[in-house]
Amino acid sequence: MRNEAIRHIDAVESVALERARTLSVATLAGTVMLLALGTVLAAADGTSACEGWPICTNQSTGLSMLNISHRLGGLALILATGGLAALSYARLRSMTWLVRLAAGVFTLVLAQSVLGGLGVAFDFPGWASAIHLALALSITIGLLTAALLLAPVERAAVPETVVSLAGGAAAALGLTLIVAAAFVGQIETGGIGSPFGAAGIIFPSLLLAIGLTTGLALHVRFSSGTPLLARKLAGTGGLALLAAFGVLAAHGLTPYPAEMGAAALVLAMFSGICLTGIVIYANAGALEAGLGATGASVDTGQHKLIARDYFRVTKPTIMTLLLTTTFGAMLVAAAGWPGWALVGWTLLGGALASGGASALNCYIDRDIDQLMARTRKRPIPTGSLTPAQVRNFALLLSVASVLVLTTFVNPLAALLAVGGNLFYVIVYTIWLKRATPQNIVIGGAAGSFPPLVGWAAVTGSLSVAPLLIAAIIFYWTPPHFWSLALLKANDYRRAGVPMLPVSHGESYTRRSILLYALLLIPITLLLSIVGPLGWIYLAAAIVLGAVFLGYAAQMYREDSNRLAWRLFKYSNYYLALLLAVMVLDAIVGS
Numbered sequence: 144m145r146n147e148a149i150r151h152i153d154a155v156e157s158v159a160l161e162r163a164r165t166l167s168v169a170t171l172a173g174t175v176m177l178l179a180l181g182t183v184l185a186a187a188d189g190t191s192a193c194e195g196w197p198i199c200t201n202q203s204t205g206l207s208m209l210n211i212s213h214r215l216g217g218l219a220l221i222l223a224t225g226g227l228a229a230l231s232y233a234r235l236r237s238m239t240w241l242v243r244l245a246a247g248v249f250t251l252v253l254a255q256s257v258l259g260g261l262g263v264a265f266d267f268p269g270w271a272s273a274i275h276l277a278l279a280l281s282i283t284i285g286l287l288t289a290a291l292l293l294a295p296v297e298r299a300a301v302p303e304t305v306v307s308l309a310g311g312a313a314a315a316l317g318l319t320l321i322v323a324a325a326f327v328g329q330i331e332t333g334g335i336g337s338p339f340g341a342a343g344i345i346f347p348s349l350l351l352a353i354g355l356t357t358g359l360a361l362h363v364r365f366s367s368g369t370p371l372l373a374r375k376l377a378g379t380g381g382l383a384l385l386a387a388f389g390v391l392a393a394h395g396l397t398p399y400p401a402e403m404g405a406a407a408l409v410l411a412m413f414s415g416i417c418l419t420g421i422v423i424y425a426n427a428g429a430l431e432a433g434l435g436a437t438g439a440s441v442d443t444g445q446h447k448l449i450a451r452d453y454f455r456v457t458k459p460t461i462m463t464l465l466l467t468t469t470f471g472a473m474l475v476a477a478a479g480w481p482g483w484a485l486v487g488w489t490l491l492g493g494a495l496a497s498g499g500a501s502a503l504n505c506y507i508d509r510d511i512d513q514l515m516a517r518t519r520k521r522p523i524p525t526g527s528l529t530p531a532q533v534r535n536f537a538l539l540l541s542v543a544s545v546l547v548l549t550t551f552v553n554p555l556a557a558l559l560a561v562g563g564n565l566f567y568v569i570v571y572t573i574w575l576k577r578a579t580p581q582n583i584v585i586g587g588a589a590g591s592f593p594p595l596v597g598w599a600a601v602t603g604s605l606s607v608a609p610l611l612i613a614a615i616i617f618y619w620t621p622p623h624f625w626s627l628a629l630l631k632a633n634d635y636r637r638a639g640v641p642m643l644p645v646s647h648g649e650s651y652t653r654r655s656i657l658l659y660a661l662l663l664i665p666i667t668l669l670l671s672i673v674g675p676l677g678w679i680y681l682a683a684a685i686v687l688g689a690v691f692l693g694y695a696a697q698m699y700r701e702d703s704n705r706l707a708w709r710l711f712k713y714s715n716y717y718l719a720l721l722l723a724v725m726v727l728d729a730i731v732g733s
Contacts, residue, residue, distance in 0.1 A: 163230055164294065174282060177220060178283065182412070224249040287416060304362055311351075318546055320408060322550060351542070372424060456528070457499075476608075481600075502537030507573060511639070608675050632644040653699045
């Protein structure tokens, strides 16, 4: 009797599993069609052709019928995802990950429906359209995850390079679609290809996706280690994206109607779904574990540790310093408060840029980090994050910083942020750090970019004042860093990094600190002589500089490192106070 009962339960669960597979695939297909229909309606400004909710009051046009179809499709999606959630809970409760995923998707669908109704009723702005599309893409990804994890396919390892390229291309395409929804609104003729204005970010991000997808296609073509399903997804996604770009390129020859622009975005969307499928397929086991595999519970403590490790590779201490100089330059440029929105977007873009550059530094320096006591507990040396994870995270942050600054601040601020990142990663980390004791002098110029970004964010241009602030940070960096390097000389010696105390000795380093301090002080005074600041800043700069110079001179006279740590700490306070006085003088003197 007992064995027969077990067999009956297994049979019931098997039937339920087959139904869940069919329902998830059918719902995914319907959602993709609903996304395409919504994009066409947005391109044709179909909302105005269908007044009223939920049924159109003016049903005489074809567009109104498309609107009704879209709304009925939304209702069908509610029923289908609700059915999947109910089936999972009632018959497949042992598959914890499916129950949670289905419930999450159903919740998103309900939120999407409410937002869509409010958007029609109150004519929401572009940002509401962006949220609407972001929710739709999230629903699609959730259903795609369910479909791929339920599919009876043989799992095989996907090469890491394939996953990285597919994930990067999918992310770029997702940003393309969301920015289009937020800033283009009605997809007018040529609008999505315009190199100017907020919509101009769409074309570069699409080009990034095409470049990554091309690399993916070449890698899959000449690699024998990619599973068949991943190959099919890569090929389908690549062809769809190629077709999308072909539609866009046709605009260079002749204008096309708005519906063709919608077709390009639909193809890009479909390509992104295919590329996302590769990432989901490759991480099937991790997704099941993260959502709660059969008989297992989610280890929230482990998730917190992973999040903490990702945060650590952004080097939050350095990020705070760079954002302080950005913020200070913004306040000086505005001679007051620049506005909450501008400050928020600029600091967010700056944080993403700084975090991306620092994470790339951790990735490139992973070999020497494990040799130094100061860095051997970073996530890569300890094995808590893989090099590929840190690299991909760094690239994601860097791309996001460009998109944020270009879209919400201005292109000059974005260009300066990119310049600072490239200088730090290529000039300092890759080229100079292991080659010359002047690494921190030349490479330290990367730290001079944040005040330029802050000034450009407020004014849209550069002048003498931000260049002088950048020069202050340039000359402040060597004595600041060398005072710490004196205390960590053994670490650098062990790692083979030619920092000044290692290559030229401690006495020479102390003398260099004093010389740079002597150069720094007069440069700080130039802001009140040829720059925009007055006597308040001048007096404070003289007092703060005298203390800085006093520490450097005393350390040189004593010919010891007794004051090195004190000088290092004071150098941080010095820069913060100097920026604060700049702001005070700019506000009082305005």
